[in-house]
Amino acid sequence: MALTLENAHFRFILDLAQATWDLFVATRGEVALLGCRTEVTYWRGKTRFYSPADWRSAYVTEIETADTPQGRLLQRRLLLGGDPNGLRFSLTFALAQEHPLFLWRLSVENEGAQAVALERLDMLRLAPPSGALRLGAGELELAFFSNGWQSWSYSGAYGSSDRYIHTRLGPLKKQVDHNASTPIPRGRGHFASDMFGVVGDRRERLAFLAGFLSQKQHFGSLEAHLGASQVALRLWASGDRALLYPGEAISTDWACLTYLDVDQDDPLGGYLEAVAREHGLHLAPSAPPPFAIPSGWCSWYYYSTEQYTSLLTASDVRANLASMAALRSVLPLQVCQIDDGYEAQVGDWLSFSPSFSEGVQPLAAEIRAAGFTPGLWLAPFIVHPRSRLAQEHPDWLLRGRLNRPVNAGYLWGSFPTALDLTHPEALEYVRQVIHTAAHDWGYSYLKLDFLYAAALPGRYRDPRRTRAQVLRQGLEALRLSAGQDTFLLGCGCPLGSAIGLVDAMRISADTARRWYASWNGIEFFFKQEPTLPSARNALQNVLTRAPLHQRWWSNDPDCLQVRPDTHLSQAEVETIATLIALSGGSLLISDNLAQLPPPRLRMAQVLLPLIGHRPIVPDWFDQATPRLLRLDLENATGQWHLLALINWADEPQDLTLRLDDFHLPPPTASAHLYQTCFISRFWQVDNMAVLRHSFAEGPLTFKDVAAHGVVLLALRPALQGQPQYLGSDLHLSQGLEVTAWQPLPREVNLTLERPGRAQGHIALSLPHAPRRVWLNEKPCAWSTCHQGFYILEVDFEAVGRIRVEWS
Ligand code: 9PG
Secondary structure (H helix, E strand, C coil): CEEEEECCCEEEEEECCCCEEEEEECCEEEEEEEEEEEEEEEEECCEEEEECCCCCCCEEEEEEEEEECCEEEEEEEEEECCCCCCEEEEEEEEEECCCCCEEEEEEEEECCCCCEEEEEEEEEEECCCCCEEEECCCCCCEEEEECCCECCCCCEEEECCCCCCCCCCHHHCHHHHCCCCCCCCCCCCEEEEECEEEEEECCCCEEEEEEECCCCCCCEEEEEEECCCCEEEEEEEEEEEEEECCCCEEECCCEEEEEEECCCCCCCHHHHHHHHHHCCCCCCCCCCCCCCCCEEEECCCCCECCCCCECCCHHHHHHHHHHHHHCCCCCCCCEEEECCCCEEECCEEEEECHHHCCCCHHHHHHHHHCCCEEEEEECCCEECCCCHHHHHCHHHECECHHHCECCCCCECCECCEEECCCCHHHHHHHHHHHHHHHHHCCCCEEEECCHHHHHCCCCCCCCCCCHHHHHHHHHHHHHHHHCCCCEEEECCCEHHHHCCCCCEEECCCCCCCCCCCCECCECCCCCCCCCCCCHHHHHHHHHHCHHHECCCEEEECCCECCCCCCCCCHHHHHHHHHHHHHHCCCEEECCCHHHCCHHHHHHHHCCCCCCCCCCECCCCCCCCCCCEEEEEEEECCEEEEEEEEECCCCCCEEEEECHHHHCCCCCCCCHHHHCEEEEEECCCCCCCEEEEEEHHHCCEEEEEECCCCEEEEEEEECCCCCCEEEEECCCCCCCCCEEEEEEECCEEEEEEEEEEEEEEEEEEECCCCEEEEEECCEECCEEEEHHHEEEEEEEEEEEEEEEEEEC
16 A cells, blocks of 8 residues: 655655655656665563564554644654554654655654663665665766764765764774764765765755754764665664653654755755754844854963863963953954863862862953953863762762763863763752852853763663753753853754754864864874864864854854964964854954964954854865855945855965856856956955956966965956945955945945954945045045056044045
């Protein structure tokens, strides 16, 4: 018997005789998943079972539900019995009527006499020859996009001959980076992912996304084998061997499949917004951004050693607070964030290290009195083995085999362990710590770190809870204790668990004062480690997780260090600053602010105010590390594109700008408009580099771009006979500094706004050479470039009103 569900997006066919299902893309009949299986693996005592094996006697109902977070759902529900241990399964398949989403979920009810341990709820198993993923005719160039488990875990696309990127440091790092229930594949073409993954064809430019809409009940994992022309794919919810007692039931989060065009500007947007809706987040299509985007100062990357120990003292915090106040008008930052180093020990949050003998409450008061937001780092779920907490409350610790406290990774020169949050007293301690920091000490910005530790595999005191449930409940407790008005930044956190509970999330590995990863300053062997602190490793996920920004939270791309005395070159700092700014996420500067030389201070100044918008990553599915980034901006001067081309190579390279690589012109604009463009390049010290280029004559090549450097361009189609703003060296956006723009028949009036004193250049295209130029009623110097545009030298305090007349 075949049963179907059908709408404008998908056709779903259920084959009860085979216990399989097929999903076809309605608009492209040849694109489909065929022969999919859904099955549960569980244990009763020492015996393993696979169920439900037989769907022929299923009781099938059709239901239409309104008012779900995904709108109207057209559903088929199967009730499946026949299990030897009395489990009853209900499998619901659904088509969302208002979104291109196929959803399904599985419930298990124990009607038997004994507890069972759920191992794995396979939502999708597709393996040739009985199963097939069809992506169209012709030869395929298969690829897979993998999302890492937590903030620091590597995310990016793979081709079919690549190998999955993972740590080679084994038990020192594995439990930090990887979900224990997601495999770490070794062979070529064999990949894994967490919560969602994308499998597709780089030639046909289309793909399927498979994943979960939430991680409240179980962690979701994927595994993919990409062959020459075949794919094996598996998506499952991890049962963690949590016990299901007689009379109890559990449901998975919704699994979901969507179909996407790889070359759309926002291919992951449909899925990411469905996930946001599932968590009650309402994303209005227009400004202001739903999640606040902080700027500030963070102590960690200046006041710590290469062995990750803190050198910070209370007077360092006071000195930087004084600098923040002194620089306020030129570098308007909000948050003054104290990182690791104030606490007596990781775990002992309510007692202090000798360098913070008065605690941190007085500092919060001083920060607030100076007009800034007090921020504090805490790692509430992880416990140092030498902490008093570990000595005094050994029963609060999560234990594994041999009843030993679990290993949370090699950190701070030791092996910390974790709290068992199913122990009510341990959870209560966490609540008390957060409540104290937020309400007694007065920190309204909390960076909550090492959150993965609450979800390590172990023997939880409550054996009925999955790791995902334990973590979600722990994070809910953090939010409740902190209150709605405290800004929460998640860090080292399994992403899916925190949606709807945090304001911001670190989406990348730690940055460092070096480009490549090292250990104690040694790059050999550690250079390829994907999540050890390094600028390069941080930027990886800043690009690959860019689409999450302002959908699940505000992305935190980790700190910017602009001081000159690191191991980073000028070009590297430009690349880091550019990608942080274009990511739209927060900007935390981690330097000794008093010691910044003016040219380096300026590199931070040009990033403020923050841009905030989510960029487009055109080559997200084609490169392990994307090389291109595009941000579309608009104000009174019109619309423009910020384009970044990155040289990831270790030597200088020529980089070529081709508009179609950036998916330009946009489908809404005529190709003709983009034939001739003005291109203004940022980060050109002491001059403006503007040119007019005709793409009809070919692409544009930038010679000898420094190793790890960036070409950052503002691109504007050249318009005939009207004045145009072309760019500046005042703000990285090369246009958002303009707050008014008024073209008149023989003149143009514009207003520039900058914090503090602004000295630099702007470029204008004009129908005729200027006759007179005023800046704040005084004559303004300008020079002519060939090709019909002009460079004005500007110098003003806060607001610059410019008037340009031509004859
Ligand atoms: C404070 C830091 C910063 C940083 C966090 C987190 O020992 N380790 O290998 C190690 C790696 C990373 C790490 C700390 C220790 O980083 O991401 O921003 O807050 O903790 O300790």
